[in-house]
Amino acid sequence: MYICLDACKKGFKAGCRPLIGLDGCFLKGYYGCQLLSVVAEDANKKFYVIAYVVVDSETKNNWKWFLTLLQEDLGDHGVFGWNFISDQQKNFIKQWKDKETRGIVWECARCTTVPQFEKVMLKLKTLNEPAWKYLDNIHLSCWVKAYYSHWPKCDNITNNMAEVWNAKIVNYRSKPIMTLCEELRCYIMRRMTAHKRILQTFRGKIAPAQQKRLDQLKVANNSWTPTWTGNLVQELYEVSGKGQRVGVNLTQQSCSCNVWQLTGLPCEHAIVAIAHKNEPVENHVHQWLTVDALHATYEHTLNPVNSQQYWPACDAPKPLPPRLKRPIGRPKKHRKKDPTEELMKTNNKL
Numbered sequence: 557m558y559i560c561l562d563a564c565k566k567g568f569k570a571g572c573r574p575l576i577g578l579d580g581c582f583l584k585g586y587y588g589c590q591l592l593s594v595v596a597e598d599a600n601k602k603f604y605v606i607a608y609v610v611v612d613s614e615t616k617n618n619w620k621w622f623l624t625l626l627q628e629d630l631g632d633h634g635v636f637g638w639n640f641i642s643d644q645q646k647n648f649i650k651q652w653k654d655k656e657t658r659g660i661v662w663e664c665a666r667c668t669t670v671p672q673f674e675k676v677m678l679k680l681k682t683l684n685e686p687a688w689k690y691l692d693n694i695h696l697s698c699w700v701k702a703y704y705s706h707w708p709k710c711d712n713i714t715n716n717m718a719e720v721w722n723a724k725i726v727n728y729r730s731k732p733i734m735t736l737c738e739e740l741r742c743y744i745m746r747r748m749t750a751h752k753r754i755l756q757t758f759r760g761k762i763a764p765a766q767q768k769r770l771d772q773l774k775v776a777n778n779s780w781t782p783t784w785t786g787n788l789v790q791e792l793y794e795v796s797g798k799g800q801r802v803g804v805n806l807t808q809q810s811c812s813c814n815v816w817q818l819t820g821l822p823c824e825h826a827i828v829a830i831a832h833k834n835e836p837v838e839n840h841v842h843q844w845l846t847v848d849a850l851h852a853t854y855e856h857t858l859n860p861v862n863s864q865q866y867w868p869a870c871d872a873p874k875p876l877p878p879r880l881k882r883p884i885g886r887p888k889k890h891r892k893k894d895p896t897e898e899l900m901k902t903n904n905k906l
Contacts, residue, residue, distance in 0.1 A: 605721060709845070
């Protein structure tokens with residue numbers, strides 16, 4: 557059962573960054589049945605549901621079927637540049653559980669420049685070579701910020717937006733499938749309406765969550781000194797501090813640290829350069845992080861749905877419940893205990 561509400565589809569294409577989170581969760585009471593979801597992130601860093609399906613199990617074929625239908629709704633990923641994120645880091649965590657190895661791996665993933673990444677990766681190789689080999693076989697653009705595409709303007713390394721959605725709907729997941737789907741539609745409708753109300757109170761150009769992050773970077777820029785290189789349009793700066801020097805290009809909205817290109821938000825080096833030029837920092841924030849992008853995301857409306865007694869009669873077959881499957885593994889045996897067993901356990905303890 558595939559559901560992609562028209563308002564959600566239009567809102568995502570109009571105002572969200574082209575990053576899509578993929579995740580699945582079990583439906584309680586149905587052996588093997590899963591709810592697969594694709595979730596985006598709006599300009600204010602809140603999760604935004606695009607589509608979801610109910611399937612008999614989470615398999616490669618079911619995901620392929622789901623994503624094929626999604627592509628028909630959103631358009632070809634090669635044309636629109638959709639990027640996808642999942643929670644495959646769990647495969648790594650299952651194999652290597654020690655905190656030191658996992659800490660270095662997260663440090664690798666957060667690196668925004670290639671030299672920084674190579675230095676930390678060497679540290680991982682020294683500590684845990686099997687873990688290093690495992691990661692070395694994975695394409696770097698899939699898990700390291702330094703190799704991310706600059707197109708989505710989002711540097712997420714976790715799939716938290718999908719995880720939050722799954723947590724919010726936990727009370728609906730034990731209901732019958734048709735009721736579940738209707739409850740999810742109503743939840744999304746209420747959520748979109750709430751965002752529209754909140755949007756009326758926003759002042760300024762930048763989405764509040766992005767403005768907060770920008771204000772924090774402004775405070776952190778006291779350690780940097782900008783030097784204009786002397787070019788005619790005053791766009792190139794050399795910014796120094798903390799024993800480092802980086803180049804900033806205000807026209808290209810780029811910095812050697814790679815953070816501005818990844819996020820669409822000026823980094824601490826760019827902020828001091830922009831201030832030197834006496835321009836508002838907010839004018840250099842990418843359009844996908846603005847309040848206008850939020851309005852474009854939530855301007856669409858879900859149509860009301862009448863209850864069943866108002867539906868027109870039709871000859872279509874009624875939906876059937878999913879087939880009950882025996883869960884994987886040996887079934888538990890509920891053996892009737894002999895009354896003397898507890899007495900024997902007590903005597904053994906004595």
